[in-house]
Amino acid sequence: MKQGTILVVDDNRNILATVKMLLEDYFETIVAIASPDNIPARLREDRPDVVLLDMNFRSGMNSGNEGLYWLRQVKKLRPQAQVVLFTAYADIQLAVTGLKEGAADFVVKPFDNAKLVAALTDAYRKTAGTKTAVKAGGSGMFWGQSPCMQELKAMVEKVAATDANILITGENGTGKEVLTNEIHRLSLRRDRRLVTIDMGAVAETLFESELFGYVKGAFTDAKADKEGMFELAEGGTLFLDEIGNLGYSLQAKLLTALQRRSIVRVGGSSQIPIDVRLVCATNRDLRRMVASGEFREDLLYRINTIHLHLPPLRERREDIPALARMFLDRYVTMYNKPRMDFTPAAERKIAGLPWYGNIRELQHSVEKAVILGDGRMIDEQDIDGNTAAAEKPLDEVQTIDEMERRLIEKTLRECEGNMSLVASRLGVSRQTLYNKIKKYGL
Numbered sequence: 001m002k003q004g005t006i007l008v009v010d011d012n013r014n015i016l017a018t019v020k021m022l023l024e025d026y027f028e029t030i031v032a033i034a035s036p037d038n039i040p041a042r043l044r045e046d047r048p049d050v051v052l053l054d055m056n057f058r059s060g061m062n063s064g065n066e067g068l069y070w071l072r073q074v075k076k077l078r079p080q081a082q083v084v085l086f087t088a089y090a091d092i093q094l095a096v097t098g099l100k101e102g103a104a105d106f107v108v109k110p111f112d113n114a115k116l117v118a119a120l121t122d123a124y125r126k127t128a129g130t131k132t133a134v135k136a137g138g139s140g141m142f143w144g145q146s147p148c149m150q151e152l153k154a155m156v157e158k159v160a161a162t163d164a165n166i167l168i169t170g171e172n173g174t175g176k177e178v179l180t181n182e183i184h185r186l187s188l189r190r191d192r193r194l195v196t197i198d199m200g201a202v203a204e205t206l207f208e209s210e211l212f213g214y215v216k217g218a219f220t221d222a223k224a225d226k227e228g229m230f231e232l233a234e235g236g237t238l239f240l241d242e243i244g245n246l247g248y249s250l251q252a253k254l255l256t257a258l259q260r261r262s263i264v265r266v267g268g269s270s271q272i273p274i275d276v277r278l279v280c281a282t283n284r285d286l287r288r289m290v291a292s293g294e295f296r297e298d299l300l301y302r303i304n305t306i307h308l309h310l311p312p313l314r315e316r317r318e319d320i321p322a323l324a325r326m327f328l329d330r331y332v333t334m335y336n337k338p339r340m341d342f343t344p345a346a347e348r349k350i351a352g353l354p355w356y357g358n359i360r361e362l363q364h365s366v367e368k369a370v371i372l373g374d375g376r377m378i379d380e381q382d383i384d385g386n387t388a389a390a391e392k393p394l395d396e397v398q399t400i401d402e403m404e405r406r407l408i409e410k411t412l413r414e415c416e417g418n419m420s421l422v423a424s425r426l427g428v429s430r431q432t433l434y435n436k437i438k439k440y441g442l
């Protein structure tokens, strides 16, 4: 299925033509321009979801700074568009600066077709939240068979079509954004936009104008009226990611907008009615934040009409093998590799690791194994299980509980999940071991 609009900007006409042809299977509308000077007009008229932006134009400003300049322009004129930078190998440092300034990704020239398509379709998914036709394997929500995920699925199917506000909680990498995309896809608002805003990434000073827009003259840079995220999401879904990072005073402003179902642009006076379905996500404990005075209780009630919790991967271990296999198939296709498989030892290792970075970590680990693998089999040493938390040095461990958990985890890894062996090594009964595994969510 072809979806979305992409703007491709590159002064090399050969590249422009090649990329255009390549993307025809993936994007509904492709606008290709050779001169960056036309960017503002194209943003206004074509309203692209994704911009593929060359970092080095032959004329004009030197040393790739022109690319950064245009990145900032796009972010200013059309903040909801995702920008993927197209860079020469020598410009990688520049691309990294670009990422810090809000680019979604970068692709190095000479480019690999599959990687370029994956970067652009992923970027589109971030804006549109729909299941994009990524030929190399697809990237929708994988539910798994674990009872907790099946329960969650049933709940999502029940509530997606309502307009109830939803709060999604879960550790990093558990799939809160993927779930939001799924909710939007299943909702009656699926033909309208899913607008995402990362509360952690928006400077406090810009929050109001990002969310509510502004009128011309509201501040020095306000050269024209601009709609904010609420208006952009009109009729659709507004996804406020990392809601726990929203400053206390700004929480009141958000609450007011939600209560009144209308917003006032910064510097404006008229109330603009809004019809959005709100989905918020956080990895923080908002109840605890309420108790410590960091989060407004009234806002919490407003945003969590329905609460969905995504369990960490280690609490639904039965889903790990199928997820790993799905990522294996995806990356084998994406990187044009011959058919690959896991050895039984690799399967055991994957099933036994704690995956503190959850699905994101598992995905990256499999991707890395596929990229680096040169045979048909992925063995246990190809699976990178050095999770951040597992790497935490022992002298940073603060509590006896944490020490115990670490020891059990380490032994589980070493014994590849063989419970009897783990229990005997640790000098406890199997039942005690099970109780502790449950207690620590291993």
Ligand SMILES: Nc1ncnc2c1ncn2[C@@H]1O[C@H](COP(=O)(O)OP(=O)(O)OP(=O)(O)O)[C@@H](O)[C@H]1O
Pocket: 139, 140, 141, 142, 143, 170, 171, 172, 173, 174, 175, 176, 177, 178, 179, 283, 359, 360, 363
């Ligand atoms: N159910 C799923 N099926 C397929 N892929 C998934 C699923 N959940 C997560 N992923 C993949 O894992 C990665 C992390 O997902 P996502 O960004 O949705 O997590 P998150 O909980 O929002 O993370 P964070 O809190 O760090 O922002 C993404 O690359 C996504 O494609």
